[in-house]
Amino acid sequence: GESVGLHLPTLSVQEGDNSIINCAYSNSASDYFIWYKQESGKGPQFIIDIRSNMDKRQGQRVTVLLNKTVKHLSLQIAATQPGDSAVYFCAENSGGSNYKLTFGKGTLLTVNP
Amino acid sequence: AAGVIQSPRHLIKEKRETATLKCYPIPRHDTVYWYQQGPGQDPQFLISFYEKMQSDKGSIPDRFSAQQFSDYHSELNMSSLELGDSALYFCASSSDAGGNTQYFGPGTRLTVL
Numbered sequence: 001g002e003s004v005g006l007h008l009p010t011l012s013v014q015e016g017d018n019s020i021i022n023c024a025y026s027n028s029a030s031d032y033f034i035w036y037k038q039e040s041g042k043g044p045q046f047i048i049d050i051r052s053n054m055d056k057r058q059g060q061r062v063t064v065l066l067n068k069t070v071k072h073l074s075l076q077i078a079a080t081q082p083g084d085s086a087v088y089f090c091a092e093n094s095g096g097s098n099y100k101l102t103f104g105k106g107t108l109l110t111v112n113p
Numbered sequence: 114a115a116g117v118i119q120s121p122r123h124l125i126k127e128k129r130e131t132a133t134l135k136c137y138p139i140p141r142h143d144t145v146y147w148y149q150q151g152p153g154q155d156p157q158f159l160i161s162f163y164e165k166m167q168s169d170k171g172s173i174p175d176r177f178s179a180q181q182f183s184d185y186h187s188e189l190n191m192s193s194l195e196l197g198d199s200a201l202y203f204c205a206s207s208s209d210a211g212g213n214t215q216y217f218g219p220g221t222r223l224t225v226l
Contacts, residue, residue: 043217099169
């Protein structure tokens, strides 16, 4: 079936650098996308979301970019800190459903001091 | 701010036993979702409820059932447990007013021996 996938399973950056985590989705009917951060043994934590009528959305130190033409989503983290180390998942609303999310495979971000 | 509450946080069961997981959504959230996450895997959608009615269903085994009660809390009942049911089980909640953004609880770690 259609699913959301990530290009890179791991990403290692130096503290203070900018991080970019990428995600490809295949369900063109999905119109809502979310990035979650998950630390070991904890629940996914909402970071930022974007709807399909937008190309870019900014939060505190984070920016999400959506390219509907190539079905690509990215999360940019500015000035990455050790506390940002976690697994990052993108998720889509499963073809427009209001009642389920399809998650990608996750990218492990490691921030080196 | 109040978050999603799940209980118990840890549960150990024997094969063929039953288990009940509970979820208390964020106040004024009317929709709850259940996800299963195996080791190193992304969360997989099981089932969701909106206003006490099942709203969507994913890859939930027939041995599992769930419901949402009048106070909006939800329970996931799991019978004839198998070794492969060992996983983290997350509950999330959302409200229409919040744009359906799902907020996750801390999870219940189920271990089947």
